[in-house]
Amino acid sequence: MNIKYLGLTTAVSLTLLASCKQKAQQNAAPPATPVAVTEAKKADAVYYDPFQGTVVALNSVELRSQVAGFITGIFFKEGEVVPKGKELYEIDRRKYIAAYEQAKANLESANANLVKAQKDADRYSFLLKQDAVARQTYDQAVAALATNQAQVSVAKAGVLSAKTDLSYSIITAPFTGRIGISQVKLGAQVTPGTTLLNTISTENPIAVDIVVNEQDLPRFYAYQKSSTDSTFRLQLSDGTQYNKPGKIFAIDRGVNNQTGSIKVRVEFPNDKDVLKDGMSGVLSVLNNESGERVQIPYKAVTEQMGEYFVFIATDTVAHQHKVMIGPRIKDQIVILHGLNAGDKIITDGFQRLKDGGKITLGAPQQQTAPGAKQQAK
Template sequence: MKHNYIYWLAPIIILTWSACGNKQPQAGPPPATPVNVTEAKKAESVYYDSYQGIVVALNNVELRSQVPGFITGIFFKEGEVVQKGKALYEIDRRKYLAAYQQAQANVLSAKANLVKAQKDIDRYNMLLKNDAIARQTVDQALAAFETSKGQVAVAVAALESARTDLSYATITAPFTGRIGISQVRLGSQVSSGTTLLNTISTENPIGIDVVINEQDIERFYKLQSSTNDTTFKLKLSNGSMYDKPGKIVAIDRGVNNQTGSIKVRVQFTNDKDVLRDGMSGVLQVLNNQSGDRILIPYKSVTEQMGEFFVFTAKDTIALQKKVVLGPRIQDKVIVMDGLEVGDKVITEGFQRLRDSGKITLGPPPGQAAPEMKKGAGK
């Protein structure tokens, strides 16, 4: 019985000795993470809000004939700038010239009848004084005189109508502008008010139309009186910046109740014909929060669930801070809220950090300091 107890306890003693002999020391706290930092500083920050827009002519007219007929003359080169009053198209004038000449003749005839009626009245009045004519005859002469006056008025009105139709047979430029490609050719038949002949538009100055949110209306009304040449800039579709400043010339009368937006037109000088009607561009509007702002490297910012954070160094501790960002300016970004001037922002090594984690200043593992790199190249 005694031997059985010895056999039973022996394995337990051996296992206990093995466990005590193989016991490992507990791991200590994780080592401090090497990081690089930069100081948050204020700097002059000028930035712009961008609005997609379309270049529009400030004056644009579709040319249509006001009388029917056939095109008998085209007096311009397509795509050229035409001066106000220049003859552009001619519609067969023969019918309208004949009608005008006939109207002139009708006026002369009506005036002759009026003169005759006036002379009849004068003669009949003299006879009436001597009782040599009936009163009824004098009254008839007076009525004929009034009728002749009416006929003269009708003839004069018809003459003006004929003169107008004759003038419509020659279509002239309503203002100085660039004319497009003709939609009709010599011999084409045109209808009154329906056939599009061409389009003419002004080019200098020219505008760009943008659509803004109704919350920005008050801001743009204030900008309408701005005299700052840097308030409005235009970025062309090829990425280059237009070299002339702009100014607001019109804000639409009302807000679109379906989209909650309103149209704004900004005018630019276009003396070099760089801008053309229908071009696209980006209107850049000076942000009213431009000024002295905190700038930090953009690479120091992390995003989590649509929110932005940075790590700052406090002695040997890394603190995570939520920040509100403004526009990005090259490799830096404006911080609107969340940082103070002088905060030590961690720019490298923060990928392995947690809030309140231990840090030490220096390059992250596997990255040599700038001085070491410089020495290695010698």
């Protein structure tokens, strides 16, 4: 009987002892997590903000006729650079020459009538003083003189109008620039102000238009007053870098109240004719935050709900810190706020960490997962 109770007591004691050991193991602190650590350092961080840009000519004009007629002459090679004043198109001039000659003849006739009217007025004025003619006859002569003077003025205006129309029959280059492919051929009929003949535009210098938010305006106004050769960088659509420096040519007069944006035009030299009107590219603008900045490996940053965090190692404890990040520079990232140079940043092993977790320096990338151990067995 005593032996039975002794055996039962021993079994209960062993069970209680095993339970206590299990609870002790559960309540024991988790083991320290092996991590890799690096030091946050200040380094020169020069970075740019990208803006989608469009290449535009500083001066571009659509050529249209101001008189009607048929194209009778084309005096340029399509795609060439034409100097200012060069004749480009001729519109049938015959009727405009005839109109001009008629206007000159009308002026000559009006001048002849004016001479006769002037002599009549002078004669009747003399006779009136001699009381040899009626006052009414003299008044009629003076009125005729005034009428002929007005007719001369009308004839002069007619000559000027006809001469202008005649000059419009020859279309010349308004400035030195590259002319495009002709939109009309010989014999084509043109309508004043409607028919597009061609387009001519300047090439050197040339510009790139970008659209920026109104919050960036002070920055661009500052660059308008003073900028360096490295302030603006242009990348072409094929990925190549344009190696000429740019400067602000103009900032638009006002902000679009619907989009809150404004157009900025940046001028570039184009002596080798690389840039063409209408091309697209990316204009990189030097960021005001460039300079000596704290940088850490990009892989050390984690994102949570749109916010960014890193783990800082303090002795054997890891603390999570919120940071404001800047641009990425190769495998590094700029930290604008939240870290100081010299902080020990955990770069590997933080995936299993919580704020305040214990850490130990090690090689977390060599740690084998529990599941892998079971498979190995």
